[in-house]
Amino acid sequence: MKTHRISCKLFPTPLSLAAVLFLGSTAASEKPPAVFEGKDTLLRPEGYRQWVFVGSALGLEYSPNEEKQTSSNLEYKNVYIDPAAFKAFSETGRFPDGTMFVLETASAETKNEPGLQGSFQKEYLGISAAVKDTGRFPEGWAYFRFTDRSGTARTQATPAPKAACFDCHRQKGAIDNVFTQFYPVLRAASLGVAQPEAKRARP
Numbered sequence: 001m002k003t004h005r006i007s008c009k010l011f012p013t014p015l016s017l018a019a020v021l022f023l024g025s026t027a028a029s030e031k032p033p034a035v036f037e038g039k040d041t042l043l044r045p046e047g048y049r050q051w052v053f054v055g056s057a058l059g060l061e062y063s064p065n066e067e068k069q070t071s072s073n074l075e076y077k078n079v080y081i082d083p084a085a086f087k088a089f090s091e092t093g094r095f096p097d098g099t100m101f102v103l104e105t106a107s108a109e110t111k112n113e114p115g116l117q118g119s120f121q122k123e124y125l126g127i128s129a130a131v132k133d134t135g136r137f138p139e140g141w142a143y144f145r146f147t148d149r150s151g152t153a154r155t156q157a158t159p160a161p162k163a164a165c166f167d168c169h170r171q172k173g174a175i176d177n178v179f180t181q182f183y184p185v186l187r188a189a190s191l192g193v194a195q196p197e198a199k200r201a202r203p
C-alpha cells in the first residue's frame with residue numbers, strides 16, 4: 001500500500017501541472033534587476049544578496065604603482081550577478097541584455113595572534129554596479145557608484161565617465177567587459193559552452 005502511494009506521486013496531477021505553469025509565468029514576468037529612472041539614472045539595487053555570488057577578492061587591483069599594499073588597507077570585493085543573467089550565461093557563455101552585477105566592498109581585518117590567524121571581512125563599505133543594456137547605452141555596459149566622495153551611500157547613480165570604469169573593464173575583463181578570470185563560479189557554470197567573446201583564460 002505504501003509503495004502504491006509513493007509511485008502515485010510520480011504522475012503529476014492536473015493541479016500540480018497548473019502550479020508549475022503558473023510559477024513559470026511569474027518568473028518570466030519578474031521585474032528586471034536594473035531599475036532606471038528616466039534615461040540612465042539607476043536606482044540602488046535591492047535584494048542583490050539573494051543573487052548568485054560569483055567570487056570574492058582581497059586587495060586585488062590593477063595599480064601602476066608597485067607599492068606593496070599592507071594588510072591594514074586591503075579591501076574585500078564581493079561580486080553578485082542577477083539570477084536570470086547567471087542562467088543565460090551558463091547556457092550560452094554570453095551575458096544577455098539586462099545583465100546586472102553588484103560589487104560590494106568590505107574592509108579587511110587581519111588577525112595574527114596565538115590561536116587565531118587570517119583575514120576576514122569586517123564592515124561593509126559600499127556598492128557599485130555594472131549594467132548591460134545596449135538599448136540604453138551605446139557601448140553596451142555602463143558603470144555606477146553608489147557611494148559619494150565622502151563615503152555616504154547614494155540612493156541613485158548616473159553612469160560614471162567612460163575613462164573611470166569602462167576602459168579598464170574593456171581592456172582587462174576576460175569576457176565582454178567582465179572579469180570572469182577572477183570568478184570561478186562563472187567559469188564553472190559555463191564549462192563546455194563555447195565562449196566566442198573570451199579574450200584570455202588567465203589574468
Ligand code: HEC
Nearest residue numbers: 057062077101103128129130143144160164165168178179
Ligand atoms: C583599473 C581597472 C578597473 C577600473 C578603472 C574599474 N574596475 Fe571594476 N573591476 C576591476 C577588477 C579587477 C574587477 C574584478 C573584481 C575585483 O576587483 O575583485 C572589477 C569588477 C567590477 C564589478 C563586478 C563585475 C565585473 O565587471 O567583473 C563591478 C560592478 C565594477 N567592477 C564596477 C566598477 C565601477 C563602477 C568602476 C568605476 C567607478 C570600476 N569598476 C572601475 C577593475 C577595474
